[in-house]
Amino acid sequence: MHVLILGAGGMIGRKLASAVAAQGIGGQPVSGLTLADVTAPPVPAFPGAVQAIGLDLTAADAPSRLLDGRPEIIFHLAAIVSGEAEADFDRGYAVNLDATRRLLDAIRMTPGYRPRFVFASSIAVFGRPFPEVIPDDFAPQPLTSYGTQKLITELLVNxxxxRGMIDGLSIRLPTICIRPGAPNKAASGFFSGILREPLAGLPAVLPVADTVKHWFASPRAAVGFFLHAATLDTAALGANRALTMPGLAATVAEEIEALRSVAGQAAVDLIRREPDPVIARIVDGWPQAFAADRARALGFQAETRFDEILQIYLTEDAPSVSAR
Amino acid sequence: MHVLILGAGGMIGRKLASAVAAQGIGGQPVSGLTLADVTAPPVPAFPGAVQAIGLDLTAADAPSRLLDGRPEIIFHLAAIVSGEAEADFDRGYAVNLDATRRLLDAIRMTPGYRPRFVFASSIAVFGRPFPEVIPDDFAPQPLTSYGTQKLITELLVNxxxxRGMIDGLSIRLPTICIRPGAPNKAASGFFSGILREPLAGLPAVLPVADTVKHWFASPRAAVGFFLHAATLDTAALGANRALTMPGLAATVAEEIEALRSVAGQAAVDLIRREPDPVIARIVDGWPQAFAADRARALGFQAETRFDEILQIYLTEDAPSVSAR
Structure with a gap:
């Protein structure tokens, strides 16, 4: 079996590549692995044939290079992120919509080829106003170009x-927490930062109220979503192959309690409250919780308590893991 | 004011062109009119400058030709119809999605230009299972490529x-009834045929049960939707600029009663019942009724009784109108 991971240089993409290389997919061995991103992504230990490709997804020859190994499973995680897609209209549509269209066209033009196509969608397909818990039949209403591009791609995958041209599904990821690495400028960055930085003995800024609630899953859960989506019986999905992934609805206060239980009050004291009305307003537009009944019934699993999310970070990602 | 009607050769497009030529838009005079379709559409009596263009919407120069008069109002009714979009994947996407994208791109690339863009969408954006009356917040779920293309264009219009690049809205039209002209092969054709043919003294075939219910508006109502959409204050729409148009939910039995009341039992006797399981199954997948509360609150109006629909046909479209 040949597997293509598009966006294999990103945080989830790298973890997914490592998992596929180490354990195959659904108990099946993987013989070939194509890892692609804007620059050639890192290659995990893998006994089979592996190809690391750096490419511009909008280039005319991108589809043929990506599909060269005729991958039976395609994970598509490549995207211009939300902020950039909003700042650069053309680039967002070129990468997040048109490049995917061309890839899908190349697939359907290949005789006898119908790969499993797992598309990384986002809860950004939804927009205010929200119920407190968003049910699976809630109508998507994107309020950003990024969310629009994700929803359009979901419709193409459906x-x-x-029409039997691909065997696709779209998985709408929660906010991933705790993101490893350095703080970034994303409006959502503090959800990870107020845990990650204090765990490393560093100060962190909390720009919103403790009562702010949001929808989370760990990087490990996200990798699990992709692996499960790769082998799921899609006959059970019907016409709507977009699934809101399960996650954990948690408040900032619950995040802080989890931190306290693991690292004590000294860690909590490293969180500095600096209310930022701009970030507060952005976050106020985000969903707080989803039912995700369909995905759960189909076997997708996420964390149920925030301290699990914290322990996963400590086990897998914290920079001092080797020193613990 | 300059007005562009794209799809001006179609049944609704021709009526819309005549209405705009005769009465302007929203009490404002129209000085220039660009009428475009695959072949140059008929030109109604009009005192101002009128241009009738026959063009392939997918041609590279189509946007510049269409936007030459820098129309303040654009009515976009051009489309590959449902059956053809399903039969020819490439052509459906090329016309119904890509050509519209290029037109929208040309608009946003024109400095200082932000026209009113009224897009003819369809209730084909919805798919089973349906509630008996579909509310405005019901999630679209297209089950055809045509419906997918219409919904994607709605998302682009939103x-x-x-982003302030256009001032757009999408209006989801009911099934238009009574369609004038010859019978066609569309699965929905009988809804008009069982009235139109007997009114002309001709036999008609009814392939489904009398209890089948569907969602209708007259051609006159459809033209009214476009004219109202052209001047509506879009600030009231919020982020979702797609509106399900009002209509009339009626059963086949109600259609036949309206026919009887206008043309008597002799006309009704011209309807031959020939159950067709293929058509019955297709029609079974269609919506029966919509609430359309948002559109009604915004001032869109349709018929409330089927005999109105019948009278409109007799007044405006029946071939023997001049002889009556």
């Missing part, structure tokens, strides 16, 4: 799957 | 409007 239509091409219905 | 996103470009949100």
């Amino acid at each position: 239509d091409l799957s219905r | 996103d470009l409007s949100r």
Whole structure:
């Protein structure tokens, strides 16, 4: 079996590549692995044939290079992120919509080829106003170009799957927490930062109220979503192959309690409250919780308590893991 | 004011062109009119400058030709119809999605230009299972490539409007009844045929049960939707600029009763019942009724009784109108 991971240089993409290389997919061995991103992504230990490709997804030859190994499973995680897609209209549509269209076209033009296509979508397909817990039949209403591009791609995945051109599904990821690495400028960055930085003995800024609630899953859960989506029986999905992934609805206060239980009050004291009305307003527009009943019934699993999310970070990602 | 009607050769497009030529838009005079379709559409009596263009919407120069008069109002009714979009994947996407994208791109690339863009969408954006009356917040779920293309264009209209690149809205039309002219092969054709043919003294075939219910508006109502959409204050729409138009939910039995009341039992006797399981199954997948509360609150109006629909046909479209 040949597997393509598009966006294999990103945080989730790297973890997914390592997991596929180490354990195969659904108990099946993987013989070939194509890892692609804007620059050639890191290659995990893997006994089979592996190809690391750095490419511009909008280039005319991108589809043929990506599909060269005729991968049976395609994980598509490559995207211009939300902020950039909003700042640069053309680039967002070129990468997040048109490049995916061309890839899908190349697939359907290949005779006898109908790969499993797992598309990384986002809860950004939803927009205010929200109920407190968003049910699976809630109508998507993107309020950003990024969310629009994700939803349009979901619709293409549905239509091409219905027509038997691909065997696709779209998985809408929660906010991933705790993101390893350095703090970034994303409006959502503090959700990880107020845990990650104090765990390393560093100060962190909390720009919103403790009562702010949001929807989370760990990087490990996210990798699990992709692996499960790769082998799921799609006949159970019907016409709507977009699934809101399960996650954990937690408040900032619950995050802080988890931190306290693991690292004590000294760690909590490193969180500095600096209310930022701009960030507060952005976050106020985000969903707080999803039912995700369909995905759970189909076997997708996420954490149920915030201290699990914290322990996963300590086990897998914290920079001092080797020193613990 | 300059007005562009794209799809001006179609049944609704021709009526819309005549209405705009005769009465202007929202009490404002129209000085220039660009009428475009695959072949140059008929030109109604009009005192101002009128241009009738026959063009392939997918041609590279189509946007510049269409936007030459820098129309303040654009009515976009051009489309590959449902059956053809399903039969020819490439052509459906090329016309119904890509050509519209290029037109929208040309608009946003024109400095200082932000026209009203009224897009003809369809209730084909919805798919089973349906509640008996579909509320405005019901999640679209297209089950055809045509419906997918219409919904994707709605999302583009929303996103470009949100970004101030156009001032757009999408109006989801009911099934138009009574369609004038010859019978066609569309699965929905009988809804018009069982009235139109007997009114002309001709036999008609009814392939489904009398209890089948569907969602209708007259051609006159459809033209009214477009004219109202052209001047509506879009600030009231919020982020979702797609509106399900009002209509009339009626059963086949109610259609037949309206026919009887206008043309008597002799006309009704011209309807031959020939159950067709294929058509019955297709029609079974269609919505029966919509609440359309948002559109009604915004001033869109349709018929409330089927005999109105019948009278409108007799007044405006029946071939023997001049002889009556």
